[in-house]
Amino acid sequence: MKHIGDPARRARLAAPGADRPGAVVYWMSRDQRVDDNWALLHASALARARRAPLQVVFTLDPAFPDATRRAWDFLLRGLIEVEADLRARGIPFHLLLGAPPQSLALFCRQQRVGCLVTDFSPLRHKRVWQAEAAAATGLAVTEVDAHNIVPAWIASPKQEFAARTLRLKLNRILSDWLEEFPALEPPPSPGPLPPPTDWAAVQAAVAGTRAVPPVEWLRPGPVAARDHLRRFVTGALRTYALTRNDPCLDGTSNLSPYLHFGHLAPQRAALAAGAARVAEESRLAFLEELVVRRELSDNFCLYNPHYDSPAGYPDWAKKTLALHAADRREHLYDEEAFEAARTHDELWNAAQRQMVRTGKMHGYLRMYWAKKLLEWTPSVAEAHRIALALNDRYELDGRDPNGYVGVAWSLGGVHDRPWSQRPIFGTIRYMSFGGCRSKFRVAAFIARWPP
Ligand SMILES: Cc1cc2nc3c(=O)[nH]c(=O)nc-3n(C[C@H](O)[C@H](O)[C@H](O)COP(=O)(O)OP(=O)(O)OC[C@H]3O[C@@H](n4cnc5c(N)ncnc54)[C@H](O)[C@@H]3O)c2cc1C
Secondary structure, eight states: OOOTTOGGGGEEEEEOOBOOSSEEEEEESSOOOSTTOHHHHHHHHHHHHHTOOEEEEEEEOTTOTTOBHHHHHHHHHHHHHHHHHHHHTTOOEEEEESOHHHHHHHHHHHHTEEEEEEEOOOSHHHHHHHHHHHHHHOBOEEEEOOSSSSOHHHHOSSOOSSHHHHHHHHHHHHHHHOOOOOOOOOOSSOOOOOOOOOHHHHHHHTTTSBOOOOOSSSOOSHHHHHHHHHHHHHTGGGGHHHHTTOTTSOOSOOOHHHHHTTSSOHHHHHHHHHHSOSOHHHHHHHHIIIIIIHHHHHHHHHHOTTTTSGGGSOHHHHHHHHHTTTOOOSOOOOHHHHHTTOSSOHHHHHHHHHHHHHSOOOHHHHHHHHHHHHHTSSOHHHHHHHHHHHHHHHOTTOSSHHHHHHHHHHHHOTTOOOOOOBTTTBTSOOOOHHHHHHHSOHHHHHHHSOO
């Protein structure tokens, strides 16, 4: 029977195949940390039960489509720390360069791997990799949801309609899942460690990718993530309910890059917020975003195969957008003009510059930013394409279920409801410059992000 604290209750078969005697491999991907990692805990428990060696593998594909120097920098600096942490605990770490399923298959043959465990992601590329890895190795792939507090497939067996429907389901069971993490046990049969990764060679292999520069203001890695979380729960969390929607203030957690790269477990952040001495209003507002909204994004991407295109919008949104497809657009820009922040709207341009320079646009402005793309491009399909291209190129937390849902919410009413009729938008919720002016000091924000 699976009980609280048992990582097995967060695991399921992702791709069928054999289960053989031999090493247990944790194929790390979305959750790049050693502590607070249910997938590593599960692999470690399996290795102990079988008295087999435990190995951690990260497959890095330098040809990953449209990857940037900014993203690789954050990822690699985090992985350097992960390798050092694993080695200190006597657990071998292997970084494999190349197409993930093929490099993994070669490794499994060479190392006589018998059992493959990975962390869960609802995104397409990871599901394809899992199927290909099972086919190439002949091994079953078990996935463990190390990212969500309630495993996505247990939280709900279907695509949820809105935050309120998932919130109801989560609230019923959250206390069973929001538990303290067990400690990672030492490896069952510690063998010799492989030579350390040649990080200079890895850095050289990814050097040719898109020249978006790394950021300086946020230190990557699990240690920095835990420090950052500590500062947040004793600082900005106190006033989160009041300050989170003001782009002129540093009133949100800025945890999203750490959560995206898995340097921090959302469950750790939820436990810390739960124990913090702060006003209940702020705690609940933060947990609503961190737990309900974030896990709703995974739910959408898990069950909607069109999570990154207008085909994934609800029917009412598709209909209203189609009715307004031919509406006259007063301003039209192409991707290049948007990227260079050359629109007539100084608030939009300032938000774009914040994203390009820091890798993190304020959350409130992300909604405004995406909705204006719908207003200033010839079609919703083009708006959606440009929104994801820019979001995923510049945001440190890009290529994330939250981003796919943020864009689909802004442009296509996903998880939202119809509002009053307007040109271009139909009944999709609208946001205006004037509305922003009534919420925060727009002029101060623009002054902060000059050309
Ligand atoms: C157009 C658009 C694009 C977006 N792109 C991304 C993206 O690429 N990656 C990304 O992680 N988020 C994205 N978001 C969601 C949200 O804006 C960011 O998660 C948030 O701004 C991150 O900042 P923070 O960590 O300081 O947030 P906080 O307010 O401190 O929230 C804490 C955590 O809660 C979660 N969260 C907060 N807001 C949302 C939300 N609206 N939906 C789902 N989860 C949420 C995030 O994990 C966040 O780190 C996007 C939203 C929109 C409207």
